[in-house]
Amino acid sequence: MSFPLDGVSLDEPILDGPRLRPRNGGAPDSLVVLLHGYGADGRDLIDLGNAWADLLPGTAFISPHAPDPCGEAPVGRQWFPLSFRDPHELARGAEAAAPVLAAFLEVELAKYDLPPSRLALVGFSQGAMMALKIATTAAVAPAAVVAYSGLWVEAAGGVPRDLQLHTRPPILLVHGTEDEVIPAQALFASARGLADAGVPVEWHLSQGLGHGIDDGGLAHGGAFLAEFLAPKSR
Numbered sequence: 001m002s003f004p005l006d007g008v009s010l011d012e013p014i015l016d017g018p019r020l021r022p023r024n025g026g027a028p029d030s031l032v033v034l035l036h037g038y039g040a041d042g043r044d045l046i047d048l049g050n051a052w053a054d055l056l057p058g059t060a061f062i063s064p065h066a067p068d069p070c071g072e073a074p075v076g077r078q079w080f081p082l083s084f085r086d087p088h089e090l091a092r093g094a095e096a097a098a099p100v101l102a103a104f105l106e107v108e109l110a111k112y113d114l115p116p117s118r119l120a121l122v123g124f125s126q127g128a129m130m131a132l133k134i135a136t137t138a139a140v141a142p143a144a145v146v147a148y149s150g151l152w153v154e155a156a157g158g159v160p161r162d163l164q165l166h167t168r169p170p171i172l173l174v175h176g177t178e179d180e181v182i183p184a185q186a187l188f189a190s191a192r193g194l195a196d197a198g199v200p201v202e203w204h205l206s207q208g209l210g211h212g213i214d215d216g217g218l219a220h221g222g223a224f225l226a227e228f229l230a231p232k233s234r
Contacts, residue, residue, distance in 0.1 A: 015064035015104040017042025023053040028060035030118040030143070030229040031108060035101075035127030037149075038082060039073035041065045045124060051218055055226040060112065066127075067100050079130050090153040094133040101134055116140040120225050124148045124213065125182065132171065132190070136199070141167035144228035146221040148174045148213050151186035155193035168199045172224040174217040176209025 022028050032052070034045040042063035049061030066077035079101070080093025109119060119142040123131030128150020135145045136154075150173075171194060175187040187203055194201040204220045213221075 014100060014107060015067060017062060017064040018046040019063075020046065020049040020053070020061040022058045022060055024057040026058060028112045028114065029058035029231050030056065030060075030120070031112060031114055032056065032059055032061050032120045032122060032225065032229070033105065033108070034061060034063035035079070035121065035123035035130050036063065036066065036077070037123075037125030037127050038078050039070045039076035040124075041075075041077045045122070045127070048122065048213075048218070048221075052222040052225060055222045056229055058231055059229060062108065064101075064104060067097070079126050082126075088156075090129060090151075090156050094129050094153045097130060098133055098137065101130055102138070105134070116142050118143060118229070120144045120146070120229055122146045122148070122221065122225070123150060125150050125211065129153050135169050135171070136165045136167060136197075138167050141169040143169065144225055145169055145171045146174065146224055147171065147190075148217060148221070149176065149179055149182055149211050150190075151182060152190040152193055155186075155189045165197050165199065168197070170224075170228060171199055171201045172221065173201065173203040174206065174213070174220060175203070176206045176212060176214070176217075178208055179211045181211040 034048055036044045042065045046063040066079045068078050070076040070078040071081055079097045121131035121135055121142055128147035131145050132147055132152045135142055173187050173191055175184045177184050191201050191203050206214045206217050
């Protein structure tokens, strides 16, 4: 197994959500998993797949619904609960949610007979936290990670000096300069922490943007994914 699955049974449904088949009509040569933010669901990000389909014609996209109902949004979902009072809840929450997401990724890769090197993770806000968590704790690195308006949870309280990462995939951090939910400073803290841990990290700031994704961020994300998911022999 490529991802940690402790405590998760693969005999039960794990996660599901909207899907897009490869635009070229063939069998997928790669997979992009889109992870939505707190209080949303998989429908929130699946259109990113349509925006990137010309760049990634052989890629399948899936945007799973997070496992739990959101405590703050009557019809939304959450990867883990947020009280916005405890600075350590991000790290604890991402750790607790990681096994279910990891098991889902394992099942999806097996379904398409793809290795982790043909998987990319894209997350927004809380979904970005989950993407970065999974990407740096998996036994085998995914091809790439794009994290929008989020942060690396290990950097939230200061990266421990003895932190040992399992994998170091290429990562792109994208953030709005006027983000009112997760300030843009989180991008710099995350980039610094990841770089210090030996992770190849790039970043892009969208000027004047709040908590969202603009055309510039969309273009940067698509180009980054295309760089690492270009078809190659397996």
